[in-house]
Structure formats: structure tokens, C-alpha cells
Amino acid sequence: MTIQQRYDLAFTLYPYAHSPDQDAPGPRRHKVVVVGGGPIGLAMALDLGRRGVPVLLLDDHEGVGAGSRAICFAKRTLEICDRLGAAGPMLDKGVVWNVGKVFHDDRLLYEFNLLPEDGHAFPAFINLQQPWFEKFLHDAILQAQAAGAPIEIRGRNRVDAVTHDDNGALLDVTTPDGPYQIAADWLIACDGARSPLRSMLGLNFDGRVFEDNFLIADVRMNAPFPTERWFWFEPHFRSGDSALLHKQPDGIWRIDFQLGWNIDRKHELEPANIRRRVDAMLGPDVEYDLVWTSIYTFQCRRMERFCHGRVIFAGDAAHQVSPFGARGANSGIQDVDNLGWKLAAVINGNAPDRLLDSYDAERVQAADENILNSTRSTDFITPKSTVSKLFRNAVLDLAAQLPFARTIVNSGRLSLPCTHDGSALNGPDDPSLPMRSRPGSPCPDAPTPEGWLLNRLSPGFTLLTIDADAPDTTVAHGQTIPRLALTAADNPALASRYLGDAASAVYLIRPDQHVAARWQAHDAPAIATALARALSLEPAGC
Amino acid sequence: MLTTTPNLTRPDDSYAALIAAHDGLTEAESHALNARLILILMNEVGDHATIAEAIRTARETTGSAA
Numbered sequence: 001m002t003i004q005q006r007y008d009l010a011f012t013l014y015p016y017a018h019s020p021d022q023d024a025p026g027p028r029r030h031k032v033v034v035v036g037g038g039p040i041g042l043a044m045a046l047d048l049g050r051r052g053v054p055v056l057l058l059d060d061h062e063g064v065g066a067g068s069r070a071i072c073f074a075k076r077t078l079e080i081c082d083r084l085g086a087a088g089p090m091l092d093k094g095v096v097w098n099v100g101k102v103f104h105d106d107r108l109l110y111e112f113n114l115l116p117e118d119g120h121a122f123p124a125f126i127n128l129q130q131p132w133f134e135k136f137l138h139d140a141i142l143q144a145q146a147a148g149a150p151i152e153i154r155g156r157n158r159v160d161a162v163t164h165d166d167n168g169a170l171l172d173v174t175t176p177d178g179p180y181q182i183a184a185d186w187l188i189a190c191d192g193a194r195s196p197l198r199s200m201l202g203l204n205f206d207g208r209v210f211e212d213n214f215l216i217a218d219v220r221m222n223a224p225f226p227t228e229r230w231f232w233f234e235p236h237f238r239s240g241d242s243a244l245l246h247k248q249p250d251g252i253w254r255i256d257f258q259l260g261w262n263i264d265r266k267h268e269l270e271p272a273n274i275r276r277r278v279d280a281m282l283g284p285d286v287e288y289d290l291v292w293t294s295i296y297t298f299q300c301r302r303m304e305r306f307c308h309g310r311v312i313f314a315g316d317a318a319h320q321v322s323p324f325g326a327r328g329a330n331s332g333i334q335d336v337d338n339l340g341w342k343l344a345a346v347i348n349g350n351a352p353d354r355l356l357d358s359y360d361a362e363r364v365q366a367a368d369e370n371i372l373n374s375t376r377s378t379d380f381i382t383p384k385s386t387v388s389k390l391f392r393n394a395v396l397d398l399a400a401q402l403p404f405a406r407t408i409v410n411s412g413r414l415s416l417p418c419t420h421d422g423s424a425l426n427g428p429d430d431p432s433l434p435m436r437s438r439p440g441s442p443c444p445d446a447p448t449p450e451g452w453l454l455n456r457l458s459p460g461f462t463l464l465t466i467d468a469d470a471p472d473t474t475v476a477h478g479q480t481i482p483r484l485a486l487t488a489a490d491n492p493a494l495a496s497r498y499l500g501d502a503a504s505a506v507y508l509i510r511p512d513q514h515v516a517a518r519w520q521a522h523d524a525p526a527i528a529t530a531l532a533r534a535l536s537l538e539p540a541g542c
Numbered sequence: 543m544l545t546t547t548p549n550l551t552r553p554d555d556s557y558a559a560l561i562a563a564h565d566g567l568t569e570a571e572s573h574a575l576n577a578r579l580i581l582i583l584m585n586e587v588g589d590h591a592t593i594a595e596a597i598r599t600a601r602e603t604t605g606s607a608a
Contacts, residue, residue, distance in 0.1 A: 390573055390574060393574070394577035395581060397574070398578055398581055398582070402582075
């Protein structure tokens with residue numbers, strides 16, 4: 001059996017190498033096997049490896065696929081990548097934009113400036129081609145490996161069959177040298193929207209199918225062109241319901257044309273036909289080269305559960321959304337953020353297996369939020385009834401003149417991380433502290449005299465104190481938790497994000513930088529109880 | 543909290559203005575005007591709970607078209 005290349009590579013990063021496992025008399029056992037070398041699989045391996053958990057990543061290719069694909073990486077993703085040691089090059093190469101224009105037919109309705117909030121290490125998002133995002137994650141893996149992180153990647157290792165039980169999974173792997181078997185205590189499926197593992201296990205993937213095709217054209221402009229996001233509703237150049245133009249690094253602009261359902265793919269992908277659309281969009285005098293083109297469809301759906309015994313799904317394999325709002329890769333990276341510390345705690349014996357139930361609960365909650373948001377954008381862009389189109393166009397007509405209506409215009413909402421309200425891991429809240437940092441929230445970043453707040457959190461739990469007394473370390477339930485002591489004096493960003501009107505605050509922060517519990521003053525027994533809850537040491541609901 | 547008790551300062555004038563706004567419009571133009579007007583009034587109300595209650599009330603009121 002051979003391994004077919006399903007797609008061209010942008011970067012060859014991990015060429016096939018024969019592993020001693022292939023010559024072993026029986027299947028070698030691995031602690032964690034990650035299947036899929038996309039952004040989610042790479043980040044998963046990196047997170048676990050940096051936590052000292054031995055991880056083997058299997059990919060049926062030898063590197064990163066070509067094509068820009070996901071190009072919009074949100075602040076939370078960059079913060080997570082920063083924790084993983086990968087964000088610097090992303091920020092250096094990525095494009096930041098703040099000005100957008102919204103068109104209807106041939107009319108400019110309005111311009112906007114995102115005016116991002118000050119006091120964050122990272123912008124609201126960057127535009128960066130997915131291959132670069134993946135390459136920078138892989139660079140961070142190489143650095144982590146050099147520092148001793150137990151990460152191994154095997155290229156051209158395709159999983160063709162899987163069985164699993166209470167102790168783990170057994171994989172049939174095909175390589176250029178023939179088949180072999182691997183046993184895994186834990187199997188993480190990061191193998192994308194068409195997840196072969198999901199199919200092999202016969203698990204369903206239900207949701208709403210949108211009958212639409214999108215044509216992507218990446219073009220290199222041969223003359224200066226503004227770094228702005230242009231979005232058209234019902235564009236005058238014949239192109240279905242919408243079109244989107246925004247900038248990527250290296251002088252490349254990304255254009256998405258919504259084509260509708262009944263199309264002739266071959267005809268639409270003819271360069272002359274693509275050029276006709278692009279010419280109509282950009283105007284007659286703009287010179288450009290076509291760099292990459294593709295047609296894709298999408299669905300909004302998710303698995304019922306992401307954890308199936310010792311097989312865990314993450315990223316598009318677990319949930320899929322429309323492209324509006326950039327919630328695909330961004331939510332997958334948050335899956336990694338949520339799962340990494342929990343699986344490490346279970347494997348290291350610091351938490352019971354049921355801690356992983358909270359991965360399921362929290363990330364299903366996030367997937368539903370993402371699906372809701374992206375479905376609303378899709379329904380605004382492509383109204384599904386006469387009356388919804390009537391209202392949509394009324395919003396656009398008003399938006400040209402009245403600022404209030406611009407808040408209703410929905411061409412994709414900025415991808416924001418989910419706040420896990422109601423999570424079984426959440427401890428007590430003090431409601432006089434600010435809403436935005438309540439238990440379940442991702443910690444908002446803030447400047448401190450010694451650097452960015454998120455950068456100063458520990459890889460494990462952290463006790464953040466603001467103008468509050470506490471011991472320098474907290475020891476409870478096998479954890480030694482460092483204290484990060486800050487003052488809000490002369491730090492309005494920190495005060496508004498963590499104190500509100502209170503004089504002091506104590507936050508117990510999870511390893512994924514989400515707030516577990518908070519108080520106005522230090523309370524050792526309460527902190528120990530909250531820690532037990534955040535590790536699922538006590539059954540949920542007690 | 544949705545106000546269902548009389549609140550219009552000049553009900554006859556307001557109603558007449560609403561009807562007059564549609565003078566000379568095609569049916570499609572009238573529908574579009576109504577949609578814009580609802581959105582403008584929705585923004586004026588602002589509060590989501592009140593808007594949701596208004597929508598529910600309108601939906602549940604049995605009309606001649608029902």
C-alpha cells in the first residue's frame with residue numbers, strides 16, 4: 001500500500017524516516033499519539049511536550065500543505081501561541097489592519113476603524129497564511145525538542161484503522177516501508193473536518209449544511225494597495241451574495257467570492273473566469289498575479305461529544321463552522337489550550353480522568369457559541385427568506401447614514417474566546433469584581449512594570465494577587481502554586497480589568513489562563529477548595 | 543419591561559403620520575420602509591429584553607390575518 005500525496009506542500013518539515021517501532025515484534029506503546037499535522041495537531045504536540053508529556057504526532061504528509069486557507073488569527077490564539085513559544089515570528093510576519101469598508105452592490109456604505117483596546121501584548125488579530133502559522137508552530141517544536149521536550153513527529157505515517165478500549169487505542173499505520181502498529185494510552189484526533197478517525201470509529205457529525213461554494217483567489221498586487229478589509233454584500237460584479245478582500249503578508253491579497261450552490265467548479269476555476277471577477281472587483285487599472293485559487297464549501301456542525309473514552313477529538317475534526325468570523329483554526333487552538341493541561345494532569349496523576357469531562361463540556365459550549373455566531377453571520381450575508389432579505393437590506397440602507405445600524409451589519413464577528421460560565425471547574429466569584437474576568441473567563445492581558453501579565457503567569461496554576469496579602473506559594477492537592485503579586489496603583493488597565501471598584505483581589509488562574517475563582521482577599525481554605533474543584537478532585541455538583 | 547398601557551402623546555397624529563409615510567409607495571417600497579422603521583424604533587428602545595417582549599407580544603397577538 002502506498003501513501004498518496006493528497007495535496008502539495010508549502011514546506012517539507014518532517015520527511016519520512018524509518019522508525020525502530022516498525023521493526024518491533026509487537027506494537028510499541030506510546031503515552032499520547034496525536035493524529036494530524038495541521039495547526040491543531042502541531043499545537044497539541046507542542047503543548048503536551050512542553051508539559052513533559054511524551055507525545056508522538058503522526059501525519060500522512062511530510063509537512064505543511066500549500067494554500068493560504070485560514071488566514072485570520074485572533075488575539076487569544078496569539079496569546080496561546082505565546083505561551084507555547086511560537087507567537088513572536090507570527091506577529092513579526094502577520095499583517096495588522098484596522099480600517100474596513102463595507103459595500104452594497106456598487107455603493108460604499110461606510111468605513112470603520114476597529115480602534116483596538118490599549119494595554120494588550122497582541123492585536124485583536126493578524127492576517128497570516130496558514131502555512132506560515134504552521135511553520136512557526138513547527139519551529140517552536142524544534143526549539144522545544146532541543147530543550148528536551150519529548151515530542152516526536154513521523155511524516156508519511158497514515159492511520160488506516162483504529163480500535164480502542166478503556167486502556168487506550170491500537171492503530172494500524174501505513175508507511176512507505178509498509179504497515180506497522182502503534183499502541184497509545186491516549187489518542188488525540190486532530191485530523192481535520194473530514195476526520196478519517198471519526199469515520200473509522202463510526203461517530204456522527206451532525207449539523208446544518210449550507211449550500212454554498214466559495215472561490216478563493218490569492219493575488220499579488222503589482223502596485224501599492226491599501227491595507228484594508230473590503231466586504232461586499234450582493235456585489236455588482238456577478239458573485240453571489242458576498243465578496244471579501246483582505247491583505248496577507250508578502251504583498252498578497254486574499255479574495256473570497258461567494259458563488260452559490262449550483263456552479264460548474266471547473267469553469268469557475270478557469271484563470272480567465274477568475275480574472276474577470278477580480279478585474280470587476282478591483283477596477284480596470286490594478287495589475288496583479290493569481291497566486292493560488294481554490295473552491296470550498298462549508299458546514300456548521302459538531303460531534304455530540306469530543307471525548308470517546310481515551311480517544312479525544314480537537315479542532316475541525318470535532319466541530320466545523322462557516323468561515324465568517326475566523327472561528328475554525330482559532331477555536332481549535334483554544335481546544336488545545338483547554339486540553340493540554342488537563343490531559344497532562346491526568347497522565348501525571350494529579351487529577352482523575354473525569355477532569356477530561358470538563359474539556360468536553362467547555363469546548364462543546366465554545367463550539368456551540370462559535371456555530372451560533374458563524375450561523376448568524378451566514379444568515380445575515382445570505383438571507384434565507386424574503387422577509388429576512390428585506391430586513392437585511394433595510395439594515396444596509398440605514399447603515400449608509402445612521403451609525404446605529406452599523407452595529408447590526410454582520411459580515412463575520414471577531415472571534416473571541418468563550419467564557420465558560422457554569423463550568424464544573426469554576427469556583428466562587430465575587431460579583432463586585434469586573435464581569436470580564438469572572439470565573440470561566442480567559443484572563444485579559446494587561447501591562448505590568450515587569451512585562452505583560454499573561455507572560456508572567458506560570459505554566460501551571462497561578463495565584464494572582466492585586467494589592468492583597470498572600471503567601472508566596474500555595475501548596476495544596478499536590479500542586480505548588482506560585483503567587484504573582486501586582487499592584488493596581490498607576491495601572492488603570494489592570495485596575496479596570498481585575499479590580500473594578502474593589503480595593504484588592506485574589507485570582508486563582510488555571511494553566512490555560514482562564515479564571516478558576518476569585519475573592520477580594522486571600523483565604524487559604526477557600527483557595528484549596530477551589531483548586532480541588534478546578535482539578536475535578538471533587539465530583540461535580542458537590 | 544414593555545409598556546402596554548397608553549404612552550403615545552398624540553396617538554392620532556402619530557398614526558396618521560405612519561399611514562401618510564406610505565403614500566405613493568409601491569408595496570415593495572412600503573415593506574422596506576416598515577423594515578427601516580422597525581429597526582430605527584428597535585434602536586430607540588435599546589434594551590434587548592424589552593425588544594424580545596415586544597416581538598413576543600406581536601407574535602402572540604391574534605390578528606385578522608391569522
